[in-house]
Amino acid sequence: MISASPSGEQFVHIHRVCETIEEALEEAEAILITVPAIAHEYYAHACAPYLKNGQMVVLNPGSTGGALAFKKILRERGARMDVPICETNTLTYICRLVGPSRVKITSRSKVQFASLPGKKTMECYQIFKGLFPESTERKNVLETSLTNINAVLHPPGMILNAGWIEHAKGNFSYYCEGTTPAVARVMEKVDKERMAICQKLSFKSDRFLDFFYKAGSTSERAYQSGSLYQALQESEPNRFIRAPENLSYRFLTEDIPFGIVPMAYLGRMLDVPAPIINALIDLASIINGIDYWKTGWTLEKMGIQGMSLEGLLNYVENGISA
């Protein structure tokens, strides 16, 4: 494994490679699950028999609702232990695979971190911040899940450029050319719907633009303008990233079912209208011929179906239903 930046290209030693999940988990203190959200269900089932008290799981990232869904599967599998399931709101590195065993890391992300149950967040964060000192802690996994910024950034561009992506097989600059004023307006609306859900849950989320600027992804001038369009036009790290070659790409296949679908369900549960989030999910489902309302994290899969607002806040704090 090669880390190319910021400290130059280097070989990264892996402490130990295991052949089975059982072996990998045996002596682990913190179990970082760094896979696309579509694989979380698989890993929950794979880990369930071997997790032990005193360990912690970290979904890196949890997308939207990852920790909730992971814990629900552990409960269903009858796991009795009390392992905190933590998540970050986005991946700890901005990186791309550039060849076999070669990863280019552009930057370390300032991720947000929380645990389910929320009452163990501080305890878990003490361990996590030893690995990722740039990270900050949030109260509970609703706060990390609802700051899944990929869910704001990716679906509008995919849907509003669906024809272009298919026709040109992705041969254009996704974030720069693909984010036109209309696309940016839809992103801003998704972001507002997301923030309205946060507000209903009694916490204040930064705007997408704030995260984007603080991560060093755009210029001071663009940030001051308050325009998401300008922020994407002036995003140096994103300037040359090509659009996906087709529509079966994680910007839809991950960020719809494990990004905006759980947000939409949370919005519905809390009576917060989210028409544009709903519209993107409906269109993505037709575009890819998959009912993302069913394949994504539903309230039932997240284990929070039928809860009141108070019940939900109690559950994420204590990890047990009242």
Add this chain to the structure above:
Amino acid sequence: MISASPSGEQFVHIHRVCETIEEALEEAEAILITVPAIAHEYYAHACAPYLKNGQMVVLNPGSTGGALAFKKILRERGARMDVPICETNTLTYICRLVGPSRVKITSRSKVQFASLPGKKTMECYQIFKGLFPESTERKNVLETSLTNINAVLHPPGMILNAGWIEHAKGNFSYYCEGTTPAVARVMEKVDKERMAICQKLSFKSDRFLDFFYKAGSTSERAYQSGSLYQALQESEPNRFIRAPENLSYRFLTEDIPFGIVPMAYLGRMLDVPAPIINALIDLASIINGIDYWKTGWTLEKMGIQGMSLEGLLNYVENGISA
């Protein structure tokens, strides 16, 4: 005015040019209003004082709900006369303005025709078919309004190519390059939602593909394939039509508020789900910064708010509420 095809280029004599609506309407038997739907409201107000019994109005085309909305305005203006308000489902010609006073007509359309009230459709059609013998009559204006095929054809391509249109300023072939498999799937879904509303109103509509083929717009092979994608790829008349230069074009500004918005309201009134039609309206509203749910033909503007299915069918047949 020059008609270029099918009979070659020729000068078209206009019988009489009037300076006022009053003068134009004075001796008219059939009043053809051939304007974009966005101007129907204006013409309803302008004509209201001068319409007389024995005349008929034809909205060419009525888009979706044009005749209903026109009649509602006449009622509000206190017009007491009993002038049938007719509409076609699409424009009587496929044509483009090619220069000052020059229009290129590619073909005459096989339009559908109906009157409000429906009980006068046959009487009015006798006059109309003298002008347009290729036309066919339908039972009432719900049937013409719900076969507004532009409403199926245009919005999906505009929304799913919004980024491309803005970036390239429309410099691609709209119907051919812009209709990729994903775009065609969304069109097919809009068409199914439209047909489900027709079914609830107890009439059977042809598919978009049937209209498109019968109009000579695609090949026999594409028609037999049943694929809307292939039908658009093999559409000779549409092959070289460029995409609009921006998103403030009638494919959205007309076909959303006077096309799929009234369809969506009818669907809601009749308990027919139309999620993709709704999604396109919501996205178009954000894209253009206009709430098309409000600016388009609502049930109230069409004068049918609060009617039951039976009440609605009675109204379109008799022109008066039960």
